[in-house]
Amino acid sequence: MPRLNDQVRELLQEYADLINITGGDAFRARAYEKAARAVGEYPEDVAGLDAKGLQQIPGVGKSTAEKVAEFLATGRIPALEELRAKIPSGVREMTAVPGVGPKRALALHRDLGISSVDELAEAIRADKLSGLAGFGERSGEKILHGIELLRQSGGRTLLDAATELAEQLVAALSAVPGCTRCAYAGSLRRMRETVGDVDVLATAEDSAPLMAALTELPYVAEVIGSGPTKTSIRTDQGVQVDLRVVPEEDWGAALVYFTGSKAHNIKLRTMAVRAGLKLSEYGLFEVDGGAKVVSATEDEVYAALGLPWIPPTLREDRGEIEAALNDELPVLVQESDLRGDLHTHTDLTDGLATLTEMVDTAAARGYSYYAVTDHAPDLVMQRMTDEKMLAQREQLRELAGRHKKLRLLHGTELNIGPDGGVDWPPEFLAGFDVCVASVHSHFNLDRAAQTRRLIRACENPYVHVIGHLTTRRIGRRGPIDVDLDAVFAAAARTGTAIEVNSSPQRLDLRDEDVLRAKRHGVRFTIDSDAHATGQLAYPRYGIGTAQRGWLTAEDVVNTWTWQRLKHFLRKDALH
DNA sequence: GCCGTTTTCGGCCCGACTGTTTTCAGTCG
Structure with missing residues (x-):
């Protein structure tokens, strides 16, 4: 609900x-x-x-x-x-x-x-x-x-809505007497950007109370089917939920199986077959005689196949099994690694909260630094002026001592024009601590022109971060046509970070493009693009995309200490 | 319908793009 x-x-x-x-x-x-x-x-x-x-x-x-x-x-x-x-x-x-x-x-x-x-x-x-x-x-x-x-x-649910639903379901089902374990699995656990349905897995001696509890939830619109091992419902928001109940001793095998992805599981099963074993949702068995080897935990199942545990966000058969075999799995960036947010808005432009409210919420998140980056004047409807921006800077400086551990940065989100130019001349840009630059117009330029404008933005010594690079909005607007490899090469060469925009409507860059960019040696930010205090929590979704793109904390500049980040932001001094 | 160092009425995020027009309406950010 x-x-x-x-x-x-x-x-x-x-x-x-x-x-x-x-x-x-x-x-x-x-x-x-x-x-x-x-x-x-x-x-x-x-x-x-x-x-x-x-x-x-x-x-x-x-x-x-x-x-x-x-x-x-x-x-x-x-x-x-x-x-x-x-x-x-x-x-x-x-x-x-x-x-x-x-x-x-x-x-x-x-x-x-x-x-x-x-x-x-x-x-x-x-x-x-x-x-x-x-x-x-x-x-x-x-x-x-x-x-x-x-x-x-259509028919797919955005990551934030699906996560909220799944957390409510797990909380409700965990409270049912007899339920010993409960978690969500499927593409949601792998943190795909959208999910087709929500898979919940639970363990209990007797499945009936759990099945009944699910069908009786107030936001159930339709019971699609219900049996002893599986019940499917549809919520009043149109999301299908599948609940599977297994014996506690099969938890690990079932969790692997229902987390997927299908391609990852097929590869695991092939490995099992080569070892004279058979892997299913009920466990790992010997082919000869059918004796169960293990199935209680994911760790055991992977270990029995000669693998370390593989994080769900990597389970897409994009080389994670090979990396695991070579003991080369990345240590993935975690939400707790983030020391700050470098792309946020206030009610000076299109945000809903005041500067003070945003700063207070950022402080409560335990950040060491926090950038306010309201829109620049070329996004005409936001009516930004030099005076308003400078007044905000003053206001921010006055807030400097408000939270002892939080360093406040004054920034802006520039608009990358069709020719790659940005809103302000160098002397004004030099006054900002951090500049994000994003495409907000001319989405239909041809590939060469889009590529050119983005490369030029990277080459601007005052642009530190390219925001939501492809400008897609999931289910609403496709990505711009651009030679991503050329832009990634330019970003790596110029020391410009590329944003993983954490808004669940964007999640831009996409996971597979993050992976590609990383191969070019690009650095990243994971930012909220928050327009309200509650949205400062969005990085939990961007982290999923970053992990699916194999990023480590080292790849993400806003996990760095202020001392190190400060150096990165002095891009102009490095050239 | 909301709001006010424009204050109880009269403004309200403005401009580009697209496809349809022949001077503009609809849509979008």
């Missing part, structure tokens, strides 16, 4: 979307969007707030507070239900298709009776859109491509 704030966020966002689709006042819709975001990121639980308390949330006024209070009291918002009655839910879902906004969704519904993404795809294939005002020859093609993009990740 999502946090109550998240439920309210979703309802307010739905209300805003429906206002947009029905052609209501755009500013009113925007006000609800803003309120939705503010509630979602509000650190306190809204459950304990009354209408007055709700109005303390910035962006929530009288009208929104009343609606939320009504929801908290009755579970319903009549104003929302009225709008829902006018517009089928599929019409709103169509606006999730890249290229389809509220106006087009309404036109498609009103003029062609289309009420779902599936019907939309069908109508395009049947050439029913031509002739509709505002839709030309290329529209259908573009929308179909958008639907394709949506479906590629």
Whole structure:
């Protein structure tokens, strides 16, 4: 079940979307969007707030507070239900298709009776859109491509939502009497960027109470199937969960089997066969006679195959078994290795929290250094000015003594222009402690131009970090077309770090590209790109991507001490 | 609908891109 704030966020966002689709006042819709975001990121639980308390949330006024209070009291918002009655839910879902906004969704519904993404795809294939005002020859093609993009990740759940769900499930099932072990496995344990379903494994003498506990959870929408060893449900958020219960003595073999990946397991099984053994989810057995060798722990299973334990994030058959055989497994970077965050925002631009709130939260995370990197002026909508930036720097300097162990760095997130230039001239850039530079526009340049602009950004002596290099948004927007190897070579040559952006919507660079970049000798940062205090915890997801890219703490500059990082940030002095 | 060293009305993140137009609407960041 999502946090109550998240439920309210979703309802307010739905209300805003429906206002947009029905052609209501755009500013009113925007006000609800803003309120939705503010509630979602509000650190306190809204459950304990009354209408007055709700109005303390910035962006929530009288009208929104009343609606939320009504929801908290009755579970319903009549104003929302009225709008829902006018517009089928599929019409709103169509606006999730890249290229389809509220106006087009309404036109498609009103003029062609289309009420779902599936019907939309069908109508395009049947050439029913031509002739509709505002839709030309290329529209259908573009929308179909958008639907394709949506479906590629459609049915898959982002890492943060899946992790939160899995942690709740494990907590609930661990509390069931008779449950001796419980953990999540599958691609979530390997920390893939999206997961198709959530696999939970548990041990108990009697599986029935665990199966019953799962099916009775309040957020179960459907029981897909239930037997003595396996139960599958679907949550009200549409995520499938498979629970498997095994005897405690088989825990290790089952955990290996259900963690995967399939390719990793096939390789393990092949190794077993060569040793006269057979590996399954029930254990490692001798082929002759069928005696069980081991199955109680993962350590034992790997050891019996002549291997050290292999971290789940490496189990993709990308050379980890060979490395393990040669005793060359990397010592993977851990979240606890991170000493700071070098890419964060405040409400000076598009963040939700104040500078002080962000700094306090960073201090509570135990960091030794922390950079504020609000947007630079070329991202016009953020309305940055030199004066605002300098005033923030002053404010940050005044906070310097607030947390004794936390060094505050003043930075910015620059915009890499189409030609590779950035927002400010060298003399202004020199005033920052750290500069992240990212692509925020011109996503459709050809490969040569994209490559050129990124290399030029690396060559800028004031650019320390390239942020979210490919600019992809999972399930929403593909990566830009760029020669990554050429950019990695430039980053390595110029001493420019490449970011592993930890936002679950981005996770950019992707794991396999991290691996490639590492081979070029690139250094990395693992940053939150936080726009709210709660998002400062995002590096837990970026760490997964970094581990899947085989990174060690040595590869990641924000695990370094300040003394060492300071040297790295003096890039201009090194050349 | 929200908000105020623009303060109770009148603004509100602005501009580029795309495909459709022939002067612009819709979408997006």
